[in-house]
Amino acid sequence: MAPAHHLLEDHLERLRTLLKQRKAEELEQLLQQLPAGDVPWLLDRLSDEEQERLFQLLSPEEGSDLLEGLSEEQASELLDNLSPNDAAQVLDHMPSDEQADLLGRMSPRRAAEVLEHMDxxxxxxxxxxxxxxxxxAGGLMISEYLAYPEQWRVGDVLEDLRANxxxxLEYDVQYTYVVDDQGQLVGVLRLRDLVLAExxxxxxxLMIPDPxxxxxxxxxQELRDLFHQHPFRGFPVVDDQGRLVGVVCHEDVEEALEQAAQRTLMKFTGILGGEELRSMPLRLRSLRRLFLLSTNLMMDLVAASVIAVFESTLSQLVALAVFLPIISxxxxNAGFQAVAVSMRELALGLIRPGDFFRVAWKEIQVGLLNGLGLGVLVAGIAWFWKGDPALGLIVGVALALNTVVAVVLGGTVPLALRRLRVDPALASGPVLTTLTDMCGFFLILWMASRFLLGS
Amino acid sequence: MAPAHHLLEDHLERLRTLLKQRKAEELEQLLQQLPAGDVPWLLDRLSDEEQERLFQLLSPEEGSDLLEGLSEEQASELLDNLSPNDAAQVLDHMPSDEQADLLGRMSPRRAAEVLEHMDxxxxxxxxxxxxxxxxxAGGLMISEYLAYPEQWRVGDVLEDLRANxxxxLEYDVQYTYVVDDQGQLVGVLRLRDLVLAExxxxxxxLMIPDPxxxxxxxxxQELRDLFHQHPFRGFPVVDDQGRLVGVVCHEDVEEALEQAAQRTLMKFTGILGGEELRSMPLRLRSLRRLFLLSTNLMMDLVAASVIAVFESTLSQLVALAVFLPIISxxxxNAGFQAVAVSMRELALGLIRPGDFFRVAWKEIQVGLLNGLGLGVLVAGIAWFWKGDPALGLIVGVALALNTVVAVVLGGTVPLALRRLRVDPALASGPVLTTLTDMCGFFLILWMASRFLLGS
Structure with a gap:
């Protein structure tokens, strides 16, 4: 299609040819020449066997560089295609936090096998x-940092830096830490202070004590707040005995926040586990989606039972059937907008579960305004279509009232779920739609039976 | 409610009292004692006047520290309540990239006023x-970096570092850059190399040339790829003449990626502009939501017109009305799951608009499996409810077919929108639901009129 896509296909062709011919050096060259943004696409299109051969041909260092450029999902899928020994060699060359993340995505048995083959x-x-x-902080920290005993002198440290x-160089050092005999953190030493000292x-x-x-x-979330408050690149991490065990870096915290936001988006739309790539096995993809779909179907049936109760009303006024899916x-839609605002405000720390009534009041105002606007619109259309002002009025009032109910529920359901320690991203959707459907169906059908048919 | 909430209310009470009594020092102490995570909540609850007074009582440095701990939306709202002079003084103490972001959120006229009062x-x-x-990179970079002329010696640099x-200290220096007479970037100098040199x-x-x-x-997206490929903390940014103009840092790139993911979530649920805080004016909140809602209503009416066409079928078989909202x-739901996976794969670089048929094929498989499962379920329930196997069959087949249509559309619509350079997050939803509604309504009503009523 677009020229860019032709070029990608050409690269893929060449990659496959080199793999078939087992040309390690040329493969390496090709991978280095490719724009970084193209690599995930190309690797995703290789078969399991081709992926395995690629990592066998590359050196472990090159393999780990390749993986570090990918998303965690994709990297973990690729690793699964390697023998435990090949996977271990690649992992040996990754930073410790990424090692832990990727091992954490393996089955416990596979992880144990791979760990046995690692350095x-x-x-x-x-x-x-x-x-x-x-x-x-423990899960995000790296263990590549420098710590020196508090008895050392500047000369000792500089000598160690020179010798190692x-x-x-791999550590990207900016601070070094100072520890006592028990390994407890007692200070931080800035490289620039070392430069200028005797x-x-x-x-x-020289150290800044009690850092x-x-x-x-x-x-x-607390790490995010700390990094926003302090212009530091990283914080030392201590265990429950105050011993220095790692360093958590600003960019890793920001990256974790981005991943969390992405997972929220996926959960919001109902993919169980929050993750799916189309390269995953069909059965897995199908089941992860089916779980939420079948729950939704059951809740839809509950909501639709309200319609069944009013079947005689409907049979006398079939035009109402046109408006039921619209009401739903x-x-x-209106409810989801309110859910999204509440989720965002929860994430930003602007609301807490205790703000239930504040949120409800703010939503009632928006709901009344927007419900009025939408209600008038749909009332006019119904009146014009069927020439019946009473039908229009009932459809309009039902839509307006249901909009108010939907935004109040949408705004407050995430707070209630958070209070109950249920993930609002996962559960808000089905709960909300079932409640608003039942309410909307009841409003329009009950009003019609009461005021139009007089039953 | 929860004890934590009581504590927050107490802090708010104290904050308001200190503001009323204009006790600057005690205010400062209180703000420093508060957990960072509580500050956004507390500031959000102050009135416009209280916010203004708070920033008048704090020093500009304290004010800028306070703003840096907040989200960009909230910080920009707070700044709007200050006089141009107060806002300018706070901005003077912020890093250059945040200055630019906050100024960019003001109206051009307000921004010009504030800029006039700044240093x-x-x-x-x-x-x-x-x-x-x-x-x-230009929008994300900071201008706090060190650059030295290529003629300088190590001693000159160390002396400058010492003198300034x-x-x-504010710059958090790790690299310094080397430029020629035209200001063009010619090399990078590592602090640790300076330490060890004559x-x-x-x-x-000493420099690494041509960095x-x-x-x-x-x-x-390209910056993200570069940082994933290279373990650097920042990259120098040059203008179109190769002159060094700033440094873009890893954590700022990751933060921008997180903000982009959050905006996607908001757009996905249909808040125009992608941003709403409940502290914004009611009219603005209402209008931003109403824009998408009224568009949706129009599209719902188009979809519902399919039902209107089959009104006589419905009047003969009112039970169908129960299943219309379920089909819709x-x-x-099924379509949105596919949309979410496509959006994620687009973001990860795993698919491009050219992968239309690959995505469609992958979705057809999941759609057939899940459609079959859901169809059998709903067919059984319809049969059991009305005792009519033919009704059950028609409802089940319609749901199954519509699931396939929905996932194929859901998977491919984001690709088509991306090709058309429309934001998939904003437009996928309405397009998808209208198409699947029309298709689903037609399937169930046409099959019923054809096979149940034989018309």
């Missing part, structure tokens, strides 16, 4: 990090 | 950054 030191690090929940220069100065005198730090179980759809 | 150097910086789109230490060495010999850099118009809702 013992790397495996120990990964095991240690894997014990922390992924949305806490090559290895530390070699004989004890680092204890800001977080605990392994500090949650993501508009209630859902 | 001339800060204002010039902010004006320069404001010319770049917010989702490009206090100011550079004072007489020219920095030209990786981006242009002011490099888009957000299930089509929407």
């Amino acid at each position: 013992p030191a790397e495996a120990a690090d990964a095991r240690r990090l894997a014990q922390y929940a992924s949305d806490t 220069r090559q290895r530390y 070699l004989q100065t004890p680092i204890r005198e 800001l730090h977080v605990c392994v179980d500090t949650p993501l 759809d508009m209630g859902g | 001339p150097a800060e204002a010039a910086d902010a004006r320069r950054l404001a010319q770049y789109a917010s989702d490009t 230490r206090q100011r550079y 004072l007489q060495t020219p920095i030209r010999e 990786l850099h981006v242009c002011v118009d490099t888009p957000l 809702d299930m089509g929407g």
Whole structure:
């Protein structure tokens, strides 16, 4: 189709040819020349066997570079196609936080197999990090940092930096930490202060004592707040005994926040587990979606039972059937807008479950305004279509009232779910649509039976 | 309600009292003691006058610290309540990228007023950054960086660092850049290399020449790819003449990605402009929501016109009316799951508009499986309810077919919209529900009129 797509297809063709011919060097060159944005697309189109061969041909360093450029979902899918030994070698070259994330996505059995093939030191690090929940400082921290005993002098530190220069290059060092004999964090040492100090100065005198730090179980939202308050690149992370165990970096926190927002979007639309790529097995994709769909179907049937109760009303006034799906759809739409605003305000810390009545009041105002506008619109159309002002009035009033109900429920249901410790993103949708459908169907059908048919 | 909420109310009470008594020092203490996560909530509940007084009592530095801890929406709302002079003083103390973001949210007239009251150097910086789109390297970069002429020696640089230490502390320096006489970027100098070098060495010999850099118009997605490929904290940004104009940092890119994901979620649910806080004026909140709702209502009416065509069928078989909203809702649900997966895969670079047929084929498979499951379920229920196997069959087949249509449309509509350069998050919803409603209503009513009533 578009020229860009032709070019992608050409790259894919060439990638496949090189894989078939097992040309490691040329593969490496090709991958380096490709725009980074094209790599996920190309890898997604390789068969399982081609993916496996690719990682066998690349060096473990190149393989890990390749994986680091991908989303976590895709990287974890690719790793699953490798033998435990190949997977271990690639993982050995990744930063410790990504090791832990990718191992955490494997089945416990597969993870144990891969860990056995990893470098013992790397495996120990990964095991240690894997014990922390992924949305806490422990789960987000890296273990690549520098810490020196408080007895050292500036000269000792500079000598160590010089001697291990090559290895530390990977660490991207800006701060170094100072620990006591028990490994407890006692200070932070800025590289720029080291530069300007006498070699004989004890680092204890140079360090900033009692530095800001977080605990392994500090949650993501609190980390976000801390980074917004302080212009630091990272915070040292201590365990429950105050021992330094890692560093959590600003960019990793921001990345985790982005992933959380993406997962919310997916859950909102009802994919169980919040994740699906079309390269996943059909059975898995189908089941993950079916779970929510069948729940929805059951709740739809409950809502539709209101219609069944009014079957005789409908048979006398079939025109009402035209407006039932409209009432249902508009209630859902208006309610979802309110859900989205509440979810956003919850995420920003602007509302808490205790703000129930404030939110309800704010939504009632919007609901009355918008309900009035929409109600007048639909009333006019119904009147014009059937020439019956009474029908128009009833349809309009039902839509207006249902809009108010929908926005109040939409605004407050996420708060109630949060209070009940249910994920609002996952449960708001079905709860909301069932309630607004039942209310909307009842309003229009009851009013029609009462005022139009006089029954 | 919960104890935490009581505590918040107490803090709010105290904040209001201190504001009334104009106790600047105690206010400052209170704000520093509060958990960072509580501050957005508390500020959101202050009246416009209280907010204005708060910023008058705080020093500009404290005011800017306070704003930096808030979301951009909330910070921009707060600034709107200050006089141009107060707003300018607070902005003077913020990093250049945030200055530009907040100024960009003001009306052009208000922004000009505020810029006039700002420090001339800060204002010039902010004006320069404001010319770049917010989702490009130019819009995300900061202008707080260090650059030295290529003729300088290590000793000159160290002396400058020492002399301006206090100011550079704010810069959080890790790299310094080397530029030629025209201001063009020629190299990057690592602080750790400076530490270990002779004072007489020219920095030209120490620098990494021709470093990786981006242009002011490099888009957000490309920046994300670059940061995933390279373990750097920031990239130098050059203008179209190769002159160094700023630095774009990893955490700012990740933060922008998170904001983009949040906006997508809001657009998805149909809030025009993608942003609403309940502290905004009622008229604005109402209108932003009404725009999409009235569009939806029109499209619902179009879809419902299919029902109107089959009114005589419905009058003979009123039970069908019960299933119309179910067909509509299930089509929407199944379709939205496919929309969400396509949006995610588009964002991850796994599909492009050219992958239309691949996506359609993958969705047909899931649609057939899930359609079959849901169809059998609803057919059984309809049969059981009305004791009519033929009715059950028709309802089940209609739901199954409509599920296939819905997921294929849901999967491909975002690709088509992307090709047409329309934002898929904004337009997928209404387009999808109208099409699946029309299709679903037609399927069930036409099959009923053809096979049940034989007309």
